[in-house]
Amino acid sequence: MEHAxxxxxxxxxxxxxxEPxxxxxxxxxxxxxxxxxxxxxxxEFKNHYGFYVEWPGEQEEVIALRADMDALLQEVEGKVRANHSCGHDSHSTMVLHTALRIAAEKKKYNHTVRFLFQPSEEIAAGALEMMRSEALKNVVFLAGIHLRPEHEVPSGKAAPGIRHGTIVSLKGKVTGTPAHAARPEDGTNPxxxxxxxxxxxxxxxxxEPFSFKVTEFHGGEASNAIPATCTWTYDIRCRSNEGLDELTDRAEVEMKKLASETGAEISFSLEEFSPAARINRKAVQKAEKAIREAAGEEAIDEICESPGAEDFHFYTxxxxxxxxxxxxxxxxxxPGLHHPDMTFDTSALIFGMDILYELLQEADQSTYNEE
Known part of the structure; x- marks a missing residue:
């Protein structure tokens, strides 16, 4: 009880x-x-607030846990502020206390154990920053943890993997020809x-399943004038990286075709990309054993299917x-992740920490990079 x-x-x-x-x-x-x-x-590193610590092992090969630290900027009770509605505070808590438990036990490990604390997950930039800082040097096994809504993973259970999809933001600008609204024939309306x-x-x-939705649309400053430009953003999501490539290729074809038909200029960029998950069977099996060891067979749920994205998958x-x-x-x-009033049962924190601890024990007994 005291530990909880x-x-x-x-x-x-x-x-x-x-913090954002x-x-x-x-x-x-x-x-x-x-x-x-x-x-x-x-x-620690000069260019960002990410860092890591290590518990030394007999080998230079590294088994690692990763936590994310950032919060979302959103309106809460009428004010825009940083708010932990995605659970990163809980992820950092569980990884931190796993590290503290290992330090307290002073147990010898075959592999070096590394604990990564990553910034900027919400803008799909933190994993790449950590990789540029060589935080994944010698890593052969990596695990993370993420709170799940009740309809995805029931209370008292844990999924040994999450099948996140891939996402990209298609940001574009149409440049037409401005004109008086009374003389639309003199302009090209973006x-x-x-x-x-x-x-x-x-x-x-x-x-395959996908989503292609307009999320931003801006154009015009006056009711009696055709503007020169219109800007917009589309949120594009897909099950696989290959499917996302197909969607963006088809979108580019449509934009070029429409530009040719109308004489307008259509420019665009693909931003905030996060790749789809790679389900690694060996890692999933280790996770199943860890969940079983922490809470029994009945606690193992199926791989979680999530419509969201996660920059953890940049690592693989x-x-x-x-x-x-x-x-x-x-x-x-x-009521859901990213909802400003998101809540969860905080007693699950010790369950998550126990799983992470047992997962490191399992990962430490394995041999990696065998031919």
């Missing part, structure tokens, strides 16, 4: 520290202080052309040889 209260206290303190992507200064300092007190040396794009994009279809997108998985933690989360 300690985890909940850490969670509450991190929750109050909520790229600004995780106080959150990072809080975690570093706890880890330094436990005897860890901090490996709002009308952008509206036509919405219709054409609706006709795009591929074989660029280094596919790493065995990796993300645990989906059932915790009674409601």
């Amino acid at each position: 209260q300690t985890l909940e206290k850490t969670y509450e303190e991190l929750h109050r520290l909520a 992507s790229g600004g995780e200064e106080k959150t990072s300092l809080y975690l570093k202080q706890k880890l330094t007190q436990a005897g860890y040396d901090i490996q 709002i009308e052309i952008s509206s036509e794009l919405i219709e054409r994009f609706r006709d795009i279809s591929i074989r 997108f660029h280094q596919p040889e790493i065995e990796a998985t993300m645990i989906g933690l059932g915790c009674g989360l409601k």
Whole structure:
């Protein structure tokens, strides 16, 4: 009971520290202080607030856990502020206390154990920053954990993997010819052309599940004038990276076709890309064993299917040889991730920490990179 209260206290303190992507200064300092007190040396970086600590092992090969630290900027009670509505404060709590448990036990490990604390997950930039900082050097096994809504993973259960999809933002600008609204024939209306794009994009279809939705649309400053430009953003999601490529290729064809038909200029960029999950069977099997060891066979749920994205998957997108998985933690989360009033059963924190601890024990007994 005392240990559970300690985890909940850490969670509450991190929750109050909520900071946006790229600004995780106080959150990072809080975690570093706890880890330094436990005897860890901090490996920090100049260009971001991410860092890692290690428990030395007999081998240079590294088994690792990753936590994210940033919060979302959103309106809460009438004010825009950083708010932990995605559970990153809980993820940092569970990984922190796993590290503290290992330091307290002073157990010898075959592999070096690394604990990564990553910034900027919400803007799909933190994993890439950590990789550029060589935080994944010698890593052969990597795991993360993420709270799941009740309808995805029930309370008391955990999924040994999460099948996140891939996402990209298609940001574009249509440049037409401005004119008086009374003389539309003298201009080329970028709002009308952008509206036509919405219709054409609706006709795009591929074989796998996907979403292609306009989320921003801006054009015009006066009621009696045809503007020169219209800007917009589409949120594009798909089950696989290959499917996303097909969607964006088809969108580009439609934009070029419409530009040719109307004489307008249509420019675009693909931003905020996050790759789809790679389900690694070996890593999933380790996670199943860890869940079983932590809470019994009945606690193992199926791989979680999520419509969201997660920049954790950049690690295996660029280094596919790493065995990796993300645990989906059932915790009674409601009404949903990214909702400003998101809540969950904080007693699940110790369940998640126990799984992460057992997962490291399992990963440490394995041999990697065999021919």
